Amino acid sequence: MAEPIVRKRTYWIVYVVLLALTLLTVLLGYLHMGEFNMVVAIAIATIQASLIAGFFMHALYEAPLVRVVTVGGVIWFLIMMTLTLTDYHTRGWLPFPGK
Amino acid sequence: MTTPQAPPAAPSHIDYLSERQGIWPWLLTTDHKRIGLLYTASITGFFFIGGFFALLMRLHLLEPKGALFGLETYNKLFTMHGIIMVWFFLIPSIPGTLGNFLIPMMIGAKDLAFPKLNLASWYVFMTGGIVTLYSMLRGGVDTGWTFYVPFSTTYSTAYVAGAAIGIFIAGFSSIMTGLNFIVTIHRMRAPGMTWFRMPIFLWSMYATSLVLVLATPVLAITLLMVIFERLFRVGIFDPSLGGDPVLFQHMFWFYSHPAVYIMILPAMAVISEIIPTFSRKPIFGYTAVAYSSLGIAVVGFLVWGHHMFVAGLSVYSAMAFSFLSYLVAIPSAIKVFNWTATMVKGSVSWDTPMLYAIGFLGLFTIGGMTGLFLAALGIDVHVTDTYFVVAHFHYIMVGGAVMGYLGGVHYWWPKISGKMYPEGLARLSALIVFIGFNLTFFPQFILGYLGMPRRYAAYPDEFQFLHVLSTAGATILGVGYILPLCYLIWSWKYGKPAGRNPWRATGLEWQTSSPPPSHNFEVTPVCTHPAYDFEGMKEELELA
Ligand SMILES: [Cu+2]
Numbered sequence: 217m218a219e220p221i222v223r224k225r226t227y228w229i230v231y232v233v234l235l236a237l238t239l240l241t242v243l244l245g246y247l248h249m250g251e252f253n254m255v256v257a258i259a260i261a262t263i264q265a266s267l268i269a270g271f272f273m274h275a276l277y278e279a280p281l282v283r284v285v286t287v288g289g290v291i292w293f294l295i296m297m298t299l300t301l302t303d304y305h306t307r308g309w310l311p312f313p314g315k
Numbered sequence: 316m317t318t319p320q321a322p323p324a325a326p327s328h329i330d331y332l333s334e335r336q337g338i339w340p341w342l343l344t345t346d347h348k349r350i351g352l353l354y355t356a357s358i359t360g361f362f363f364i365g366g367f368f369a370l371l372m373r374l375h376l377l378e379p380k381g382a383l384f385g386l387e388t389y390n391k392l393f394t395m396h397g398i399i400m401v402w403f404f405l406i407p408s409i410p411g412t413l414g415n416f417l418i419p420m421m422i423g424a425k426d427l428a429f430p431k432l433n434l435a436s437w438y439v440f441m442t443g444g445i446v447t448l449y450s451m452l453r454g455g456v457d458t459g460w461t462f463y464v465p466f467s468t469t470y471s472t473a474y475v476a477g478a479a480i481g482i483f484i485a486g487f488s489s490i491m492t493g494l495n496f497i498v499t500i501h502r503m504r505a506p507g508m509t510w511f512r513m514p515i516f517l518w519s520m521y522a523t524s525l526v527l528v529l530a531t532p533v534l535a536i537t538l539l540m541v542i543f544e545r546l547f548r549v550g551i552f553d554p555s556l557g558g559d560p561v562l563f564q565h566m567f568w569f570y571s572h573p574a575v576y577i578m579i580l581p582a583m584a585v586i587s588e589i590i591p592t593f594s595r596k597p598i599f600g601y602t603a604v605a606y607s608s609l610g611i612a613v614v615g616f617l618v619w620g621h622h623m624f625v626a627g628l629s630v631y632s633a634m635a636f637s638f639l640s641y642l643v644a645i646p647s648a649i650k651v652f653n654w655t656a657t658m659v660k661g662s663v664s665w666d667t668p669m670l671y672a673i674g675f676l677g678l679f680t681i682g683g684m685t686g687l688f689l690a691a692l693g694i695d696v697h698v699t700d701t702y703f704v705v706a707h708f709h710y711i712m713v714g715g716a717v718m719g720y721l722g723g724v725h726y727w728w729p730k731i732s733g734k735m736y737p738e739g740l741a742r743l744s745a746l747i748v749f750i751g752f753n754l755t756f757f758p759q760f761i762l763g764y765l766g767m768p769r770r771y772a773a774y775p776d777e778f779q780f781l782h783v784l785s786t787a788g789a790t791i792l793g794v795g796y797i798l799p800l801c802y803l804i805w806s807w808k809y810g811k812p813a814g815r816n817p818w819r820a821t822g823l824e825w826q827t828s829s830p831p832p833s834h835n836f837e838v839t840p841v842c843t844h845p846a847y848d849f850e851g852m853k854e855e856l857e858l859a
Contacts, residue, residue, distance in 0.1 A: 281501070292529050295616055299636075300565045303620070306631040 330830040345430035354411035365399035373786040389772035390457035397460025409581030420824035423505025423840040428498040436491035443485030450477025464552040464563040468544040493527030507842035519584030522608035534570035568619035582719025592820040593669035594661030597847035610646035640690035667741040671722030678714025703763025733830040734810030748795035754788025
């Protein structure tokens with residue numbers, strides 16, 4: 217498969233966006249939002265990771281099957297996280313020790 | 316002056332076995348069939364090593380206080396039995412041997428998509444196996460095959476890191492094999508071989524490969540974390556270092572439950588070929604059977620919490636995992652019912668592969684149904700970590716996976732070796748395996764229900780009768796496994812020539828000579844029939 221031609225400008229724009237998002241993460245760290253600090257930080261990190269995978273790792277320019285594989289990997293990671301968290305986040309809901 | 320051109324060389328009919336002899340042409344081969352045989356030899360060796368440990372354990376348990384070993388040695392025996400059987404026999408068994416041999420032939424290709432990667436996978440597998448065997452010889456491992464923390468990271472004084480590194484290495488061979496199969500099935504199918512004309516074997520192997528690729532990396536990371544915490548005191552699982560011990564179980568079973576499907580899906584692949592051939596009927600509900608493999612592969616990733624019901628898993632999480640575990644029974648049941656329906660009004664014959672297939676049907680059903688007992692929260696509390704669990708998973712892994720493997724080896728042996736094995740002896744040993752297996756493991760259901768814990772080297776006097784039955788069964792089972800080894804090796808040299816298609820089966824692999832030429836087919840085959848089209852191919856099959 218021929219290598220896709222991506223303009224240098226695109227890389228620079230993505231790079232600047234990534235830096236801006238990092239700055240945003242740092243600044244939001246100073247706000248006190250309780251549990252939402254974590255939610256926002258992870259949301260921003262997810263956007264950053266997607267930009268890197270999409271542009272720098274060329275996932276966006278690959279054949280459909282390769283994109284399916286990439287997205288599949290992410291979905292399986294989310295399965296692992298979500299079902300593990302069903303445990304950690306529901307502990308202590310019952311009025312018995314250890315439940 | 317011109318010399319007349321030499322006549323074009325006649326197409327070579329040299330088969331893959333008699334071409335280039337000697338040790339190097341075998342050790343450096345990229346022929347998927349030869350690599351399949353390399354795998355066969357290796358996993359057979361591992362199987363008998365692991366089986367030897369099992370036999371020692373059963374002999375020890377003849378007496379309530381234990382007949383042979385100290386407690387520590389017993390711990391090492393069941394650990395090494397588990398590690399070898401799971402990672403060095405069951406996981407690579409059918410994919411490494413029959414999968415390697417058959418996938419390219421069934422889709423009408425000359426080889427897998429990446430022949431060199433295939434050879435590399437065998438070397439990586441052997442490296443992992445040797446590292447693990449070496450740490451066993453140096454002193455053994457005593458954690459159980461599950462490597463539970465904190466014992467494995469903090470307290471065990473055995474060679475935990477060495478064994479874990481061996482398994483870590485072997486994992487890469489799983490990933491290479493899975494990747495190779497996925498790409499091959501996507502890219503290398505012969506003209507006319509559409510997805511829904513593929514034999515069910517390929518659907519099942521495809522689903523297996525997906526699980527191999529998606530699950531194995533998680534095991535690798537988990538073992539690496541165990542090694543890091545053990546050697547460098549990095550806080551991952553140890554609460555005093557800020558870690559969480561239950562996290563280990565989440566990550567371990569995220570791999571190890573799907574690993575059960577890495578073992579059983581390939582056996583289902585084999586059964587789905589044997590039953591139509593010996594019933595002379597297309598498989599009942601092709602589409603449902605094909606999709607149920609994918610269903611098992613996907614839903615199998617959502618159920619791992621059922622191993623942790625008494626390990627501190629929260630109640631709500633346990634309820635979710637219990638429900639999802641029931642769900643995974645649906646695609647398995649679809650297969651069992653459809654295989655049975657395939658036999659209805661078929662012209663059933665009782666050749667050896669079919670005996671193994673029928674045995675599989677019964678034993679897998681018992682194994683699966685007792686799995687539902689274990690998915691029920693209330694019953695699980697009672698039987699967790701007892702012989703009930705041991706019996707359950709041996710019904711799946713030995714009654715299911717090993718029966719499937721043996722059935723497949725017999726079914727494709729004429730293709731692999733070009734020879735027939737002695738049918739009478741083969742039927743007899745299939746029967747011996749079935750009887751020995753049930754005598755070994757059925758008493759363990761009762762033992763477990765009565766409260767016999769797994770991994771104990773001693774037990775109360777009143778359990779002795781059932782333990783003795785189980786040991787007696789194990790010796791019979793041992794005979795049932797040694798017999799095929801002997802007569803298959805014998806037939807390699809002295810068996811009757813098999814011919815192209817001794818079972819009058821429909822797959823492309825039967826349309827080439829036995830043993831096949833190096834590149835499988837003299838001309839690239841064109842697939843013109845749906846799978847299992849016994850009616851449509853009647854004339855071709857009569858001529859075979
Ligand atoms: Cu499980």
